[in-house]
Amino acid sequence: MDRPQETESATLPLSVSTLSRMGLFVKDQAGAPVLVSRVWTDLGYTGEELRGEEWFEKVHPHDQNEVRRLRKDLLAGKREHGRLICRIRSARGAWRWCVASVMVEGDLRRGDALFVGHVQDVTYLKELQQAAEEARACAEERAAEAESLRYAGAIIAASLDKREMVLRVAHQLGRMIPLEQSVVFERSGRELNALVDDQPDQNPPDHAESCCSQPGYNHSNHNQSGHNQPSQTGAGFSLKIFEQGIGHEALLRCLRSALPESFQDPQLASRSWLLVPLVIRGGLEGVCALSRCDGATFSEGEVRKALGIADFLALALNNGRLYEGMSLLATTDQLSGLANRHAFFLEAEVILAESWRRGQPLGCLLIDLDYFKKINDTWGHLAGDQVLREVAGAIRSSFRDGDLAGRYGGEEFVALLPGAGEEACRAVAERVCRKVRGLQVSAIDRSITCSVGVAVVPGDGEGDIPGLETVLATADEALYKAKEAGRDRVVLAVLQQAGATREC
Structure with a gap:
């Protein structure tokens, strides 16, 4: 049989230029x-x-160490081949991403x-990869942003305390x-009043559900009318709003005046401000003033986030205002402006x-108009x-902050004076009589007088605490004696042990 012919080794007719175009070096x-x-010549x-x-x-520069390490290992015989990705500067100064594979022959x-x-x-693939990473980071940021907005919505749904809601959302x-720093201003007519000044060291609870269990800020703060009032922040200033609206420069001047420490401190000279209007259904509820002193301006993304949260701040202010209005209607006597009977008994x-x-001693005053x-x-x-x-105005002006005054019914008014003993209660009652006696009401042609019955609970704390009904009954008995004695006068009685009283 004939032996098969040996095939000659094939040779590839590749020129140097072809190899170069293929990227070989x-x-x-x-x-x-x-x-x-x-690739090098294209650069x-x-x-x-x-x-x-x-x-x-x-x-x-960031890639040189890796390139030098690979070359050193190849020269030392530690590696026969290697692969890396690095950035190469073109002759025009642009950085290009290149993948290089190299091996040793000889x-x-x-x-x-x-x-x-x-x-x-x-480079094109790296740009695509970078774009994908940026898109993923943007998606994650938007997801976190959506979660923050959801949390803000949960805060609004969990509380009706305006300051509590605004503080948590801010x-x-x-x-x-x-x-x-972030300062939330609430609109009141043509003024902006500082409601919340949020500093980094303030740490509200992390869960919106806890809004329901947190005590309100106004539960122990009484004014002369006897109503709970929201406690004020330490800011204690207001900003004017012009009829044309809030001008940026005008508001900035007001901020400069209201927060002088933020503008006069040399270390805060580079402070950046972002003023965000809080608008709901076309109406201005307030302004959120954001600032930082790192010298960086607010980016477009940060402005977008601020605008997203601003909607919830506006909703918090609006809900809080509506709730306060309803609460005021439910606890206030519409004619006198004092606490109504139901609200008085709850507080009393x-x-x-x-x-x-x-x-501590406690005084109870029953005030009845004569010949009403x-x-x-x-x-x-x-x-x-x-x-x-x-x-009612004369009565309101006769009491201190912390006293409770209300309309008892008809022409009768009632007041509680915590911490007031016999002398203090008598002085307040006499002051009420003087102020009422000095009133001049245009609708009538006669003077006005009142009679006051005062019951004083001593502050010795001995025995059982007297019931509110007992205290009011004692004041009512004293009032009856004032009427019997000729009206326009004060009669005071002190509660004793076992329900006895001592008239003074």
Whole structure:
């Protein structure tokens, strides 16, 4: 049989230029280029510019150590091949991402070894990868932003305490945007009043559900009318709003005046401000002023986040205002402006128990207008209503902050004076009589007087705490004696043990 013919080795007719266009390169052991890759020439370099150590200068400083380490390992025979990705500066100064693979051919000991490799420009792929990473980061940021907005919504749903809601929502905004200070101003007519000044060291609870269990800020703060009032922040200033609206420069001047420490401190000279209007259904509820002193302006993304939270701040202010209005209607006597009977009894029980626990005296005043039926019969009920309003104003101005005053019914008013003993109660009662006696009501043609019955609970804390009904009954008995004695006078009685009283 004929032996099969041996096939000759195939040779590829590839020219140097073809190999170069394919991205191949060859350098000798001394670093001189034998074959220059087309990638290098596209970057604007010649073979002479890639000789020796010069080409390392084209490598990005952050990548040079890795490139030098690979070359060192190849020269030392520690590795036969390697692959890396690095940035190369083009002749025009632009950075290009390149992937390079290299291997050693020949004997390094004889000095005739060659570095044969392949380089590919992957800038486009890196840009796609970077765009994908940025898109993912943006998606994560938007997801976190959505979660923050959901949390803000949960805060609004969990509480009706305006200051509590605003403080928590403002604090949530501080988690979304690096801030040094945030001040929320509430609109009241043509003024902006500072409601919340949120500092980084304030740490509200983390869960919206806890809003329901947190005590309100207004539970122990009484004013002369006897109503709970929201406690004020330490800011204590207001900003004017012009009829044309809030001008940026005008508001900034007001901020400069209201927060002088934020503008006069040399270290805060580079402070940046972002003023966000709080608008709901086209109406201005307030302004949120955000600031930081790192010198950086607020980015477009930060402004977007602030606007998102601003909607919830506006809703918190609006809900709080509506709730306060309804609460005021439910607890206020519409004619006199004092606490109504229901609200008075709720507060009075607390005040009586607290005074007894602290061992402090307590005064109870029952105030009744003299001959009020005659006023109604002679001048009519509208005139009588005007008299009641004027008398209520005189009563309100006679008491201290912390005293509780209300309309007991008809022409009778009632007040509790925590911490007031016999002398103080008598002085207040006499002052009420003087102020009522000095009233001049245009609707009637006669003077107005009142009689006052006073019951004093001693502050010795001995025995059982007297019930509110007992205290009121004692004051009512004293009032009856004042009427019997000729009206326009004060009669005071002190509660004794076992329900006895002592008239003074």
